[in-house]
Amino acid sequence: MMHENVWTPRAPNSQWGFTSESKPDACHRRPLPSHSHRKTLANYNRFDNILLVVFFSHARYGANLDYHREVYSDYFPNILYIGPVSREDSGFDHSYDVFVDSYHSDEDLSDPSYYKMAGRMAHHMLYTALQEQDCYDGYLWVPFDTLLNIPRLEKFDQELFWYHSPWGLPVFNPAQDNNLGLGLHAPPVNVSPDTSINLTESWRGWGSDWWWGDPHVGVGVCMEAFQKVPVHLRERLAAFTNGETRLIGGSADTMYIPGRHRKIFMEVLGLFLETTCFLEIRYAYSAALGRASPRADSLCGPCEAWRAFTFCNWWIYQPPFNASFVRQKWEEGYEVDTFHTFHWGERDGDNVWRANYENVVDVRRLLKESAERQQIAFPVR
Numbered sequence: 001m002m003h004e005n006v007w008t009p010r011a012p013n014s015q016w017g018f019t020s021e022s023k024p025d026a027c028h029r030r031p032l033p034s035h036s037h038r039k040t041l042a043n044y045n046r047f048d049n050i051l052l053v054v055f056f057s058h059a060r061y062g063a064n065l066d067y068h069r070e071v072y073s074d075y076f077p078n079i080l081y082i083g084p085v086s087r088e089d090s091g092f093d094h095s096y097d098v099f100v101d102s103y104h105s106d107e108d109l110s111d112p113s114y115y116k117m118a119g120r121m122a123h124h125m126l127y128t129a130l131q132e133q134d135c136y137d138g139y140l141w142v143p144f145d146t147l148l149n150i151p152r153l154e155k156f157d158q159e160l161f162w163y164h165s166p167w168g169l170p171v172f173n174p175a176q177d178n179n180l181g182l183g184l185h186a187p188p189v190n191v192s193p194d195t196s197i198n199l200t201e202s203w204r205g206w207g208s209d210w211w212w213g214d215p216h217v218g219v220g221v222c223m224e225a226f227q228k229v230p231v232h233l234r235e236r237l238a239a240f241t242n243g244e245t246r247l248i249g250g251s252a253d254t255m256y257i258p259g260r261h262r263k264i265f266m267e268v269l270g271l272f273l274e275t276t277c278f279l280e281i282r283y284a285y286s287a288a289l290g291r292a293s294p295r296a297d298s299l300c301g302p303c304e305a306w307r308a309f310t311f312c313n314w315w316i317y318q319p320p321f322n323a324s325f326v327r328q329k330w331e332e333g334y335e336v337d338t339f340h341t342f343h344w345g346e347r348d349g350d351n352v353w354r355a356n357y358e359n360v361v362d363v364r365r366l367l368k369e370s371a372e373r374q375q376i377a378f379p380v381r
Contacts, residue, residue: 027135032080033096041074041379046154049137052076053129056083056098056144057105057118061090063355064144065097067344071363074381075150076140080133082125084118099132101125104276114216115206122253123269123279130257130266139257146254147342147363149326151371151378152312152335162256164189164313166248167240173335175373184334186312192247192281195219195226211249211278222247222277229271249281254313254338314339321346322359323366330373 040048054068065081073079081098084105088095104121108114126141133139138158142148155171156162166188172178192212193199200220203213212219226234226247238245257265272281312335316325321343326336345355364380371378 029135030133032078032133033099039073040077041381044075044379047076047140048078050076050078050158051129051133051136051139052079053126053133053139053141054079054081054144055122055125055141056081057122058107059083059085059087060144061087061094061098063344067355067357067360068144071360072148072150074379078136080129081144082129099129101128103128112205115214120217120278121273121276124273127266127269127273130262134259134262137259139259139262140255141257142254142338143340145342145344146313146338146340147323147326147336149337149370150367151374151376152337154376154378155374156256158256159258159260161258161261163254166191170312170335171337174375175330176333176335186314186334186336190249191241192219192249195223195245195247211281214278217276217278217281219247219281221275222272222281224275225272225277229268233268247281249278253280254340312337316341323362326366327369 052072056064061083065087069079069081082101083098084100084102085098086095086100087097090097101124103124105118106116107118108116129141130139140153140162152171152173155173164186168188170178170185176184190210198220199213199218200215201213203209203215203218206214211217215221226245234245314325314329314336316339320328321341325339325342329336344359345353347353367378368380371380
C-alpha cells in the first residue's frame with residue numbers, strides 16, 4: 001500500500017454490519033506535525049505503519065513530551081501528540097508539537113457532587129486522531145505518562161484489538177509459564193453491575209466507589225448511548241456476559257485499535273461522545289463492541305473470540321513511578337506490558353516537580369533487559 005502525505009477530505013459513512021474496512025490501493029495520509037519526526041533506529045520497522053497517539057489531559061508538556069519523544073521515536077516513526085492547548089509558550093520551535101483538542105478539557109474539583117476531571121472526555125481526542133489520521137494499519141493510544149515495554153508489544157498481533165480484555169488471553173511470554181489463567185497478570189477491565197438497577201442511589205462518591213453510579217458520567221448516562229448501538233452488536237457482546245446487558249469499564253485509556261476496525265470503533269465511540277459518559281467506560285465498551293461486531297471477524301468466530309489480546313497494563317498509585325516498578329513486578333513473577341502512572345521526573349525537597357534525564361537512560365536500559373527476557377534481538381540507542 002502506498003503512503004503519501006497529502007490532505008484529503010474525510011466523510012466516513014456509517015457501515016454497521018460490514019466485515020472490515022477495506023484498504024484502497026493508494027491511501028493518502030495527512031502530514032503529522034513537522035516537529036514530531038525523528039528517525040527510528042536503523043533497520044527497525046516493527047511499527048512503521050502504526051500511529052502512536054499520545055494524549056495529555058492537562059497541558060503538562062515540557063520534559064514529559066521531550067523525553068517521551070526522545071525514547072519512543074526510536075521505535076515509532078509516526079507519533080501524534082494531542083492535548084488541550086498548544087505548546088507555543090515554549091517558543092516557535094515547539095508551537096507545532098501538539099495537535100490541539102480542548103473539548104471539555106476544563107477541570108473543576110470544587111464540587112464533590114460533580115467531580116470534573118480534566119481528562120473525563122479525553123476520548124474526544126482519540127476520535128479526533130482517528131478521524132484526522134487514516135491510512136494506518138493500527139493506532140496505539142496511550143497517556144503521556146505510560147511506560148511502553150516495546151519488546152513485549154512487538155509480540156502483539158497488529159490485526160487484533162489490544163486492551164485489558166476480561167476474555168482475551170495474554171500474549172506468549174518466554175519469561176513466564178504461560179498458563180491460561182490471569183493469576184500473574186494485571187487485572188482486566190470490569191464488567192458493570194446490572195444496568196437495570198439504579199446505581200446512583202447507593203453511590204458513595206468518587207474515591208469510595210468507582211464511576212458506575214456517578215449521576216453525571218456513570219451507567220445511567222452511558223446507557224443513553226448504549227441503546228443507540230445496533231441490536232445485533234449488543235446481542236453479540238451479551239454473549240460474553242452470560243446474555244445479560246452489561247457495560248465494560250476500567251483502566252482502558254491504553255489500547256490498540258486495528259486500522260481495519262477504525263470506522264466501526266469511531267461509530268460506537270461517537271455515540272458515547274454524544275453523552276458525558278466517563279472515558280474509561282466508553283473506551284473499553286467501544287473496544288469490546290469492536291471485537292464483538294461483524295467487522296472484527298478474526299475475533300468473533302466460535303474458536304477465535306478468545307484471540308483478543310489483553311494488555312498486562314498496570315495502573316499504580318504508589319511509587320516507584322519509574323522503571324523500577326517493572327523490575328519489581330518481574331521479581332514477583334508478573335509481566336508489565338505497559339503501566340500508568342510513569343514519571344519522567346519527581347518532586348524535590350521543595351515539592352517542585354523537576355525532570356530527571358536519568359529516567360530516559362533507565363527506560364532504555366529496561367528495554368534492553370526486557371528484550372533479553374523476551375529472547376529477541378532489539379536495538380537500543
